[in-house]
Amino acid sequence: MGSFLQCTFLLAMLLFSVGLTSANSATEFYWKAKLPFTPMPKSVIDSLATEDNDDVWLSTHNKAHNWTHSYEVMLKGYEGGGHCHTDSMINTDFITSTFFLEKDLSMGSKLSVHFRDNVGSVNTRFPSPRLAQALPPFKSSSLSNNLRFFNAEPESDAAMFMNLTLNTCEHPNPINGKKQYCATSLEKLVSYVTSTLGGSHDVRTISASPSGSPHRDALLPYKVVGVREVATEKNMVACHRLGFPYAVYYCHQPKATTAYTVSLVDVMNGVKSDAYAVCHSQTSEWSPEYVGFKILGAKPGTHVCHFLQFHDVVWYRG
Numbered sequence: 370m371g372s373f374l375q376c377t378f379l380l381a382m383l384l385f386s387v388g389l390t391s392a393n394s395a396t397e398f399y400w401k402a403k404l405p406f407t408p409m410p411k412s413v414i415d416s417l418a419t420e421d422n423d424d425v426w427l428s429t430h431n432k433a434h435n436w437t438h439s440y441e442v443m444l445k446g447y448e449g450g451g452h453c454h455t456d457s458m459i460n461t462d463f464i465t466s467t468f469f470l471e472k473d474l475s476m477g478s479k480l481s482v483h484f485r486d487n488v489g490s491v492n493t494r495f496p497s498p499r500l501a502q503a504l505p506p507f508k509s510s511s512l513s514n515n516l517r518f519f520n521a522e523p524e525s526d527a528a529m530f531m532n533l534t535l536n537t538c539e540h541p542n543p544i545n546g547k548k549q550y551c552a553t554s555l556e557k558l559v560s561y562v563t564s565t566l567g568g569s570h571d572v573r574t575i576s577a578s579p580s581g582s583p584h585r586d587a588l589l590p591y592k593v594v595g596v597r598e599v600a601t602e603k604n605m606v607a608c609h610r611l612g613f614p615y616a617v618y619y620c621h622q623p624k625a626t627t628a629y630t631v632s633l634v635d636v637m638n639g640v641k642s643d644a645y646a647v648c649h650s651q652t653s654e655w656s657p658e659y660v661g662f663k664i665l666g667a668k669p670g671t672h673v674c675h676f677l678q679f680h681d682v683v684w685y686r687g
């Protein structure tokens with residue numbers, strides 16, 4: 370994966386906070402019709418419009434919202450300033466601690482990880498289908514219309530992210546797998562996932578929130594007490610949220626990638642929980658600037674693993 374794109378993922382992850390949510394009945398009905406046996410992952414619940422009223426969506430997503438300001442606030446947490454410097458992320462333990470080497474995916478390994486469910490203050494959701502018709506096109510050629518619509522100033526970090534997201538969606542990077550797609554609505558997301566996986570039966574998901582115990586928001590030592598393969602590239606689609614004033618998922622079928630359930634024991638209190646991780650075993654074409662290599666002091670070709678973060682969702686048939 371190119372450093373450019375990886376950088377998008379990492380910073381995009383910071384843009385979403387979790388609000389109180391309950392899907393409205395139309396979306397629940399849609400989901401149940403398409404994926405009757407699959408519980409809706411939390412990441413997707415967090416992306417749904419909470420109400421049927423488009424005016425309320427608009428007032429939280431643009432009118433009253435200064436995107437230039439939101440991004441400035443969010444990026445202040447980084448030493449490198451407001452730009453996409455992997456070096457500044459290297460100082461952020463909830464990002465760095467999620468990366469590890471494949472050899473550490475074994476019984477008895479010790480890993481210090483800072484699990485975090487959400488970061489940031491910008492809560493973005495899918496527009497309703499009706500409202501989606503009224504928004505500027507999701508295209509890089511309509512960047513300036515989007516900037517105007519969402520009150521983002523042209524030279525701002527917000528504008529840089531929006532441009533990056535539009536370009537990422539328009540220019541698939543072959544290193545990320547042969548199929549890539551950006552979904553800007555629940556319907557598009559579900560239809561891409563079910564068509565790529567070849568059906569809606571037995572579709573399961575894993576995402577960042579580990580099950581079993583409430584994670585504390587700190588860098589904590591864990592011991593690996595179990596590793597189970599859950600999916601491989603053949604039956605897997607990975608989706609990551611990208612930075613934009615509304616919810617956008619970038620989905621792809623990563624090459625030579627395996628997803629695992631990793632059972633961890635919190636060394637300090639003995640509490641056991643499950644987390645999810647993916648390992649990439651064909652990385653020789655990746656940029657040496659890939660943030661995972663920098664964090665691990667590794668070179669292209671190294672098998673790199675990472676726990677799923679925030680709003681990542683891996684869908685698989687199993």
Ligand SMILES: *[C@@H]1O[C@H](CO)[C@@H](O)[C@H](O)[C@H]1NC(C)=O
Binds near residue numbers: 438
């Ligand atoms: C939005 O926020 C930026 C940065 O904080 C500020 O410079 C700008 O004046 C604000 N725009 C409006 C319309 O309030």
Ligand SMILES: *[C@@H]1O[C@H](CO)[C@@H](O)[C@H](O)[C@H]1NC(C)=O
Binds near residue numbers: 512529532533536
């Ligand atoms: C948007 O990104 C593209 C590709 O990186 C770049 O060529 C272009 O200049 C950018 N446009 C703006 C307005 O920043």
